[in-house]
Amino acid sequence: MSSVTINGKEYPIDVAPDMPLLWFLRDRLELTGTKFGCGSGLCGACTVHIDGTATRSCVMPISAVAGRSITTIEGLSENGDHPVQKAWLKHQVPQCGYCQAGQIMNAASFLANNKQPSEQDIEAAMQGNICRCGTYQRIKLAIADAADELAKEV
Amino acid sequence: MEHAIQNPARRTFIKASALVGGGLALGVSLPSMAHQHLGSDFNPSAFIHLYKNGDVVLFCGRCEMGQGISTALPAAVADEMEADWSRVTVKQGEGNAEKYGPQATGGSASIVTMYEPMRQAGATAKLMLIAAAAKVWRVSAEECEASNHVVIHTPSQKTLGYGELAELAAVQEVVEAPTLKDKSQFKYIGKALPRHDQSMVVVGERTYGVDTKVPGMRYAAIVHCPVLGGKLKSLDDTDARAVAGVIDVVTIPRLDVPFGSVGGVAVVADNSWTAQKAVKALVVEWESGPNGNYDTKAYRAQLIANVEKPAEKVAERGDLTAAFETAEHKVSATYTGGHLCHAPMEPNASVVWVKDGSAEVWASTQSPEDIQNVLGDYLGIEPKDVYVHVMMSGGAFGRKFKCDYVQEAAAISKHINAPVQLIWTREEDMRTGYYHSINAQHIEASMDADGNVTGWLHRAAFPSISSLFNPALERAPANSLGEIENHPFGIANLRSETGEAPAHTRIGWYRAVYAIFYGFAYGSIADELAHKAGMDTVTFLHKLYDNNKNPEHKEQVARSKAVLQLAADKAGFGRKLPPGEGIGIAVHHSFRSYVAMAVHVRVTGDKIEVLNVDCAVDCGQVLNKDGATAQQEGAVVMGMSLSLYTEIVFKNGAVVNSNFHDYPVLRINEMPNVRVHFVDSDYPPTGLGEPGVAPFPAALTNAIFAASGTRHRDLPIKPMAI
Structure with a gap:
């Protein structure tokens, strides 16, 4: 099974391959800091970093980020001090x-x-x-x- | 042990008790809850908890949606209590009007309703802490004072901390009619206080209604009947049920109450994405019903026709016919605006768990009471058996006052016998709203040779919020036009009329409500009249207010004039500007506050750039200066969106817009420089969530006229072709 690294921790991708990263974060991992706003990449509420680059997670299938490193708001800094x-x-x-x-x-x-x-x-x-x-x-x-x-x- | 006092003058009732484990708990009952004063239901855990370690927890009963009430009100408590703000934690109260007073949060009313009672609670707590210290020291309470979380014995300079005193304070007598601070003694009220929850927001830990997780929870998505009053014709859910992870498909019939579902089909799954995907796989046909021909383009044209001919009289004073006959100048104009949807960034969402004889709700809401009532009726249980966790709203702007989305979640939970989270997609949020009224106003005004307005005929036509409660209404009722006869402009001869405007969709409160279009019409025509009279708009407006000889309007006139002048001065109204630039000004009094805006634009061909906005505000005593400033900045952004771009369009009875690409709210690249100026006011505090939106549209269109000579009378100025 492929996996994805989120805030430094590796997780198996055990959901449908077309599930957007946003819902993997929110529903599978219950990391709810990343928000659902439009579902179409129009509003930016779901922005995370994929290998350091800001990306709209609501339109990014989880299968497309296998093996890559994701940072969410929860992992942006150790103590909220970015x-x-x-x-x-x-x-x-x-x-x-x-x-x-x-x-x-x-x-x-x-x-x-x-x-x-x-x-x-x-x-x-x-x-x-x-x-x-x-x-x-x-x-x-x-x-x-x-x-x-x-x-x-x- | 419990004590109680009643302050008969204000009929505010304060009750104290000991916290479990020691400490002081203090609750307040408001005048509106008077009947419960001595009942056993009165739970004194509301509002203030002081623990033995000195920690203070203050509860906010009003709903928070970003307007900052959960900082402003607790800060007023802390100020009177002489508590150290850094020791204070704020918690959101659950839905319980008996504990917290009215919680339905709208109409910019929180501060008006809660300011005095909150201060009294704080002052009472302080006096009980002083009484406890005096007892310890065996001195008179008069020799003691409180400051920054300690009580000081003034002669000896001995001190005791609030934590040390908490337990003893809880058994002191509740002091009647505590003296409140003078303005000059305020520590937090009127200052720029940081919001209590910001540090959680920036690390993603602030949880909103949509973030609720409950063990065993299922996830649902929904598609609604697109036309109000329509119903399900056929449903084939074979493909939807075949999607891996789908648990059930639930048909939700229309619940014919104002805050009930319009009807829809929901899919339940083991995560939100699967539910959304499966909803798209439903094959649904709807019958349109009586509103199937609703078309906003044709409807707006009809509204214009309806205000440009005689309509039903609402109010009249003086002799309008004579005024028009003897007029030196006459100006007439028709102003219109489209439907708006609230589009908060957090779409409608809640978790509902219907149990045997009760229900538990986690919802972003502006009105937990309405959830209790609607669900109580729907489920056949007592409203008090609907427990509502009031969650932080990711924006609301009036939308989350209506709990149709919660009732739908209840229908699903009841059907599957499990807790369920229903999240609307953005498309459903946009297409299943309670829209701001599409509207038309026609004003005919007369002036004498000196630019005094002598007569005013004002016809308005718009489907009103009242139509939500009485769908048979053919036109807006008289009280929806009360603004016209009560407007502080000085006009001796006036007549208002309401034109035919039946509703074909659900109409609801939207930030600033009717003040959006009244502000636009009043602010626009004042500018048009000023030009006709050959005067500058500021001088003209002063004259128009000065002509108001109604003694009951004295305060309104004075405060309107003060914000007008402040905005004009700050913006440098009247100064020479480069070609293509202009400053427009407008004033509006709504929700008991006064706001004037001066908008500075640059117009190049079709391009409209808003450079600066000076807002002058009189909302009485400001509670949190930084929060109040933020509300104005936000009002400008919302005003710009609705003036320039946003409009909900109906064709064949259904909303055409679907997401932010065709409902283009303002983005950062068009953000003007906003400067907010407060009048140093001794009036009691009034709300700020809404009043700032009202003067913006006219100030903008007046500025565009000044810059380019083009007068815009229809909003939005740049509608999308969809």
């Missing part, structure tokens, strides 16, 4: 918070590849993540802050 998470707290970004795991995962992956993003870069990178409460202004500020913090770490 610079993006810290910036989210500093700017008090979440309102209902439901989309924020996806926002944070998308932002973390983006910043790993763009150390000095402009405002336009941030907007372009985050355009796939919907927030219905309307926290976009704070998301932009938090990402800019996190970028500064990450620059210091290097």
Whole structure:
């Protein structure tokens, strides 16, 4: 049986091969931090990292990630202290918070590849993540802050 | 041991008792619960628990959906209690109106209802802790004060911590009519407080209704009857049942109550994905029923026709005919808007476990009481035997006030005799809503030579929320147009009329409700009148408010004018702007709060960029400044979505939209710079969830007019062709 690594731990893929990664996480492993929003890759609430790259887990069949390494919001950092998470707290970004795991995962992956993003870069990178409460202004500020913090770490 | 007092002036009732294992528990009964005051049902565990180790747990009875009430109200308790906020944990109360007072969370009413009782509870707890310390020290309570989780004996500077005093405090007398703090003494109220649950959100540990897991739970998905009033014609579930992991297929008939299911077919499986996949394999045919011809394009045209001819009178004052005859200027315009669906990021979801004579529910909800009542009726059990775990909602905006999705889960659980989680797909969420009213308003206004508005004819036509409760209604009832006669504009001669507008779908509360379209019409026509009179809109609006001589409107006029001027000043209204840019302004008073917005846009051809939004807000005493600011930022985003893009379209009786590609809510790349300015107000606090949405659409369209000369009167401005 093939397997997949999630937050550093290996799990056998013991479900239908077409089950999206999202539902493997939520229903099989009961890791519910990754959210269901649209089921069609349109809203970004289900964003996780596959080998470090932000991906919409609701449209990614589990069979396609066999042998690969997945990071979810629960595994982004040891103590909730990833610079993006810290910036989210500093700017008090979440309102209902439901989309924020996806926002944070998308932002973390983006910043790993763009150390000095402009405002336009941030907007372009985050355009796939919907927030219905309307926290976009704070998301932009938090990402800019996190970028500064990450620059210091290097 | 229990003690009780009643404060007859406010009829608030506070009751204290000892916690199991030692500590103080304090509950409050609200005026609306007066009949239960001395009954044995009154459970004093509500609201405040102080443990021997000093930990404080504060319960929030109102439902949290992101609006921040579960921080704002407990902070008011902690402030009066002199508790250290860092020692406070907030827990969501279960559905129990006897314990927590009214829990139906809507109408921006939480703060209005709960602010005073919460402060009284906190102040009472503080006095009981002081009384306990005084007893230990054998001194007079007057020599003691409380601050930051300790009681201090002022002359000797001895201190005792709240934890040490908890047990003794529980047996002190409940102090009658505690004195509340003066504004100048507030520690948390009015400050920018971090939300209590943010650290859980950023690590994915905040659990929402959709995240509920119960041992033995099954998973369900559903497809609904697409037309209101339609029914199942045929069903072939052979292929669906053949999907590996499918447990059952359950037909759910329409439950003909306002918050009941429209009818559907559900598939039960061992996980959500399998259930969703199998629903797609159902072969279902529906009979459309009486609403099968509903077409929103044709309906909107009909509404326009209905407001551009005489309709049924609602209210009248002065002599409108004479005012129109002697007018120097007349302006008339018709404004429209489409249906909206709430589309919270968390689709409708709940877990229901129907047992023998009772039911247990885990739901994202705005109204646990309605769940108890609807399920009680449906299952033939007492509402109190429906236990509701109120879960955090991943957004709601009015949708989760209605518990059709919970009733469906109950129907499935009853059928399979097991707990079941029903999650609606986004498509079902969008197509099975309680939509904001499609609407048309026609206003004819007259002015004298000095730009004073002398007459106002206002016809509105929209399927109203009342139609949910009385589907036979042909038009919105008079109370849905109360806004018009009570609007704080000073207009001596006025007539309001309601045009024919029968409902062909379910209509429901949507963030800001009717204030969305009233705000749009009032804010737009004020701008059109100002241009006609040759005045700037701010000066014109001041004059329009100043002309209101109704003494009962004095406060409304003053507060409206204050936010108007604040927004204008902050935005620099009237300053010279580059070509293609403009600032528009609008004011609206709704849900007891006052909001003015100045929107600064740049228009290049078809492209509309919103650059800045200055929001001026008077919501009385602000509770959590950061939370209140966030509500305004969010209101701007929702206002932009509905002004520019979002509309639910019906054809052949059914919703055409299906997901975020054809219901294009605002994304981050269009986010303007939002600045929020609060009036330093001594008025009692009023709500903020909704009022911010109301002035945005008109402020935007006024700005577009200023920038480009194009006047938009139909929302959304850029509808999708679907």
